[in-house]
Amino acid sequence: MSSSDQPEPSNSATEQPLLAPSASYSDQYPAPISYTHSPRPIRDLPFLLLFLLLTLSTFAIGFLSLARRNPDKTLVSHFTYNPSLSSCVLSQSLPSSSLSFLSSSPLLEFLIPTLLITLLLSFPITFSLLFLLRHFAKHLIYASIPFFILTPCFLNAYWFAACVVSAGCHKAFPLTYRIVVLVFVFLLIGVILWIIVSNWHRVQLTIQIVQASAAALAENIALLLVLPLLLLLYALIYFTPVVVFLVxxxxxxxxxxxxxxxxxKCEWKEDRWVQWYFALAVIMLLWSAATMIEAQVYAISGTVAQWYFTPEVSRPKRSLRSSLRNALGPSFGTVSFSGMVMGAVRLVRIVLDAAKQERELRGCITLILKCCADFLLSAFDFVNKFTINFAAITGEGYCSSAKMTYELLKRNLLSAVFVETVSTRLLAGIVFVISSLYAVLVYVILRATSSLNTEPYLIAALTWVLLMAVLCYFVHVLDNVIDAVYICYAIDRDRGDVSKDHIHQVYVQLPKNRNQGSSLV
Structure with a gap:
């Protein structure tokens, strides 16, 4: 059997051994690629030590800054220059300190309960969305697509009409600017419509991919419960202390x-080492945030892979726990290496996007440099796309995972860049529609039950942001499940095996390279 042949799904596939070798496997590796259970060897140790060293330095210097802080920082305005001493001295008369209490405002009275209710409702909304995507993905997506256009059109027309009626908005926002914004938003909506129409032939395949991935996520529902707690622990244990140290x-x-x-006049002068500590702390904040994201991807991929390669008759035990133990243990060097690469790529992209707005960046040389930078960043994205997913499955280091992933996909004629990005756009559209409808409902309820004037707009906007953030996190997890299942499917093809028949029936329809269209077209 050649590496390009597609395996024939069969019900007897589940009766084969989990790690059964395949005669078609490439002679380059002594054994087939499969999930590696614990204990795993420590990988990318230098990056693990570097991350720990910089983290300890950040916290050590931070505690030192707390101990050496000068309270005169808050009293700078009360210092006066003394010519006889040629220095600044503290004024004798200081204003008496008094506690000021914020008076209760109608905005806070309604804002805090509304946000709390939204946060509580976001959990059943998320699980309901997962249920619908698992069992009624086709109905949900086809019913939501018209709202991708109707919802922003309604909101655009509503704000324009509301601004005409409101005297304050009418005076502060001239008619010419309102028309320009109105037309610009409608042009953006036209772009969205064009994207939907141009990708319409891929919607059916996307529905099947989303439904299969939602089923995989539902089988590993603990991912939606544990990973947010991991993010919360990171915010409390790492992010918040470093921000306090910076202050x-x-x-x-x-x-x-x-x-x-x-x-x-008297001014505050910081010690010279403060700016260097700021650089160190900001770099560690960026690196740690990217590492935490990669750790989540690692945990998702490891958990999904254990479910995927386990026969249907049984269920994996403590799969999430073992994946987290590997991510934060022997493979943490690999995770931090991947986080460093992704953090650097995103930072450079932000710098390049900001530089494009500068007038000085003109000329042929600048254009060539920008093209080279874009090429290098695209190459990093190309290499890193499935590297952490592969590392979570095999326990390999970062560099070997990048090489083996590329060769795995090349042997099986699969794209190294996942082609079905339509799934992400559709899910983002569904999240936008749900959040917008919820915000409109909040606005209507506040208008009907309170005497607020313009505050309902702000409260509805904040609830929209909160619900959008929660649902976007759900989409982030589901996207990573899609990628993890894709790599597992590639490993199955490479071994000539069928671990999950219903997954193969969907993923076998994917284009075998970037130039081919979907087999459903």
């Missing part, structure tokens, strides 16, 4: 006189 690092310094034309 108090600015308290390290002293009040010094600054003179200009014989006139002196």
């Amino acid at each position: 108090f690092a600015t308290w390290n310094g002293k009040v010094v006189p600054r003179g200009h034309k014989g006139f002196y």
